[in-house]
Amino acid sequence: MEKVECIVVGGGLAGLSAAYGLADAGVEVMVLERGDYSGAKNVTGGRLYASPIRSFYPELWEEAPFERAVARELVTMLGDGAQTTIEVASDRFTADPPQSYTVLRARFDQWLAEKVGEKGGMVVPNMKVDALLREEGRIIGIRAGEDEIGADVVIVAEGVLRLLSSEAGLAAEPVDRDHALGFKEVIELPPGVIEDRWHLNPGEGAAQLFLGNVTDGMLGGGFLYTNKESISLGVVVGMKAMRERAEKAKPQDASESYQLLDRFKALPQIRPLVAGGTVAEYSAHAIPEGGIAAVPKLAGDGYLMAGDAAGLALNALITVRGMDFAIASGYYAAEAVKAAKARADFSAAGLAGYEASLRGSFVLKDLQTASQIPAFMENPRLFTHYPRAVSRLLEQIYTVGPGPTPGLFKTAWGGIRRDFMNTGTVKDAWSARRI
Amino acid sequence: MSDESTMKIDAKLGLDVFKLDKEPHIVIDTEVCRTLCVDRACLYVCPASLYELDDTGRMTVNWEGCLECGTCMICCDKRALTWKYPRGPYGVQYRMS
Numbered sequence: 001m002e003k004v005e006c007i008v009v010g011g012g013l014a015g016l017s018a019a020y021g022l023a024d025a026g027v028e029v030m031v032l033e034r035g036d037y038s039g040a041k042n043v044t045g046g047r048l049y050a051s052p053i054r055s056f057y058p059e060l061w062e063e064a065p066f067e068r069a070v071a072r073e074l075v076t077m078l079g080d081g082a083q084t085t086i087e088v089a090s091d092r093f094t095a096d097p098p099q100s101y102t103v104l105r106a107r108f109d110q111w112l113a114e115k116v117g118e119k120g121g122m123v124v125p126n127m128k129v130d131a132l133l134r135e136e137g138r139i140i141g142i143r144a145g146e147d148e149i150g151a152d153v154v155i156v157a158e159g160v161l162r163l164l165s166s167e168a169g170l171a172a173e174p175v176d177r178d179h180a181l182g183f184k185e186v187i188e189l190p191p192g193v194i195e196d197r198w199h200l201n202p203g204e205g206a207a208q209l210f211l212g213n214v215t216d217g218m219l220g221g222g223f224l225y226t227n228k229e230s231i232s233l234g235v236v237v238g239m240k241a242m243r244e245r246a247e248k249a250k251p252q253d254a255s256e257s258y259q260l261l262d263r264f265k266a267l268p269q270i271r272p273l274v275a276g277g278t279v280a281e282y283s284a285h286a287i288p289e290g291g292i293a294a295v296p297k298l299a300g301d302g303y304l305m306a307g308d309a310a311g312l313a314l315n316a317l318i319t320v321r322g323m324d325f326a327i328a329s330g331y332y333a334a335e336a337v338k339a340a341k342a343r344a345d346f347s348a349a350g351l352a353g354y355e356a357s358l359r360g361s362f363v364l365k366d367l368q369t370a371s372q373i374p375a376f377m378e379n380p381r382l383f384t385h386y387p388r389a390v391s392r393l394l395e396q397i398y399t400v401g402p403g404p405t406p407g408l409f410k411t412a413w414g415g416i417r418r419d420f421m422n423t424g425t426v427k428d429a430w431s432a433r434r435i
Numbered sequence: 436m437s438d439e440s441t442m443k444i445d446a447k448l449g450l451d452v453f454k455l456d457k458e459p460h461i462v463i464d465t466e467v468c469r470t471l472c473v474d475r476a477c478l479y480v481c482p483a484s485l486y487e488l489d490d491t492g493r494m495t496v497n498w499e500g501c502l503e504c505g506t507c508m509i510c511c512d513k514r515a516l517t518w519k520y521p522r523g524p525y526g527v528q529y530r531m532s
C-alpha cells in the first residue's frame with residue numbers, strides 16, 4: 001500500500017486550511033476532494049468572519065478573493081404585512097482590517113487549494129474516498145475505489161454528513177435535531193445596483209437576516225448577503241421542525257420546503273431587493289446546528305476531525321459561523337500533526353494537543369458560551385410571535401388614522417402589555433438570560 | 436436564466452451543472468416506504484423536489500438532479516434510503532455558492 005504522512009479527506013475550508021499549514025511545514029500531505037475542484041460541492045451563506053482567524057496564516061487574507069467587506073448588518077423581522085428592520089452600520093466593521101467578508105465558495109475554495117499547491121501540498125480533485133481504513137482501532141489510511149493509501153494520520157474534513165466517519169465508528173450519524181437545511185439562489189445584479197439598494201460605498205457589503213414570515217413557523221429564517229456582482233438569497237430551516245411538519249401535514253397538503261424560498265422572494269418586502277436580478281445558481285446543503293453537545297470525539301489513534309465533520313458550527317440567530325471555525329480547526333489540526341510528527345507519535349495521546357488547543361481557542365469557547373442556544377431556538381415563538389409582535393407594535397406607533405390618535409406612551413404600553421407581558425414571553429425572557 | 440420571482444424548481448435545477456453518473460447514488464427500499472412510512476417526509480424536505488409517488492403509489496427519486504445536501508437521508512426515520520455521494524467525477528458541480 002502506497003503511504004503518505006498525512007491524508008486530508010475533503011478539500012473544503014477545514015481540509016485546505018489543515019493542508020496549507022502542513023505543506024508550509026514540509027509535511028507530506030495529500031488532500032482528496034470528490035468535486036471537480038475545491039468549492040464544487042460546497043455551499044455557504046455566506047459571510048466569513050475574518051477577525052477570529054486573521055492571526056492564522058496572516059499572509060493569506062491580504063490577497064484572498066473575498067466578495068465584499070461587510071459594512072452594514074441588517075436584521076428584518078417579518079410580520080403579517082408589517083416588517084421591522086434594524087440596520088447597524090459602524091466604521092469599525094470595515095476599519096482596516098474589516099471584521100468580516102462575504103464569500104462565494106467555488107471561487108474561494110479553489111483559491112485556497114491553489115495556495116496549498118504553491119506550498120507543495122497535493123490536492124487531488126475528482127477523488128471520492130469510499131472508506132476510512134481501520135486496523136485494531138486505529139485509522140491507517142483510506143480506500144478510494146480500488147486504491148488504498150496509507151497515512152500516519154488522516155484528517156477527516158468530510159463536511160456535515162460524516163458519511164465516512166460514522167461508517168468507521170468515529171462519530172454518530174447525523175440526526176435531524178442537530179441539523180438544518182439551507183438552500184439559496186445566487187442572483188446576479190450590477191454592483192452599482194447592489195450599492196444603491198443597500199446604501200453601500202463601492203466594495204462594501206451588507207448582511208441581512210430575516211426572521212418571521214419566512215419559515216412557516218419552523219425554526220429558521222432567511223438570509224441575504226451581497227457579493228461583488230450578485231446576492232446570495234436563501235432560507236435555513238431546521239430538519240426536526242420540517243420532519244414534524246411532515247408528520248402533521250394533511251394528505252392533501254402538497255407544499256414542499258423549496259417553496260419557502262419562492263414565497264420569501266415573492267413577499268412585497270423582498271421583491272424590490274431582487275428586482276431585475278438574474279438567478280444564476282441554485283444550491284442546497286446541510287448545516288450542523290447541534291452546538292457543543294453534538295461535537296464528537298475530536299481525535300483518536302491516527303485521525304483528527306475538523307470543520308463541519310466535527311460539528312464545529314454555530315447558529316446564534318444573528319451571527320452564523322462555520323467557515324471561521326473550519327479554518328481555525330484546520331489550523332489547529334495542522335499544528336497537532338506537526339507536533340505528533342516531531343515525536344513520531346500519531347496515537348490519540350500524541351494528537352491530544354488538538355482538542356486542548358481547540359478548547360483554549362475561540363472555537364470551543366464560543367460553542368460553549370452558546371451551549372444553550374440550540375434549546376433556546378426550539379421555541380417556535382421566536383419565528384412567529386416575536387417578529388409579528390415587534391412589527392405590530394411599531395406599526396401602531398407610526399399609524400395616524402382618520403380619528404384621534406392616542407398618545408405615544410399609551411399606544412406603546414398597550415402593545416407591550418398585549419404582546420410582551422404574558423406568561424409565555426416572561427418565560428422566554430427568563431430562558432434568554434442564558435444565551 | 437430568468438428573473439421571475441418564482442421560477443419552477445426544474446428551471447432552477449437547470450441552472451446548475453450536473454455530471455451524470457449511470458448508476459444512482461440514492462436507492463429507495465420501496466417496501467419500507469410502503470409498509471412502514473406514513474409521513475413521507477422526503478416529499479416535503481427535498482429542496483430539489485426530487486421525490487415523487489408514481490401511479491402505483493411507489494416512492495421514486497429523480498436522483499439525477501440531487502444537490503447532495505443529505506436532508507432526505509437525515510429525515511428518513513424509517514431508514515428506507517441507501518444514500519451515498521455520487522462517485523468521484525459525478526454529481527452537482529457548483530460554480531458560485
Ligand SMILES: Cc1cc2nc3c(=O)[nH]c(=O)nc-3n(C[C@H](O)[C@H](O)[C@H](O)COP(=O)(O)OP(=O)(O)OC[C@H]3O[C@@H](n4cnc5c(N)ncnc54)[C@H](O)[C@@H]3O)c2cc1C
Binds near residue numbers: 039046313
Ligand atoms: C446555507 C448555509 C449558510 C451558511 N452560512 C454561513 C455563514 O454565513 N458564515 C459561516 O461562517 N458559515 C456559514 N455556513 C456554514 C459553513 O458553510 C460551513 O461551516 C463550512 O462550509 C464548513 O467547512 P468544511 O470544510 O468543514 O466543510 P465543507 O465545506 O462541506 O467541505 C467538505 C469537503 O469534503 C468533501 N468530501 C466529502 N466527502 C468526501 C469524500 N468521501 N471523499 C472526498 N471528498 C469528500 C466535499 O466535497 C467538500 O469539499 C453556512 C452553511 C450553509 C449550508
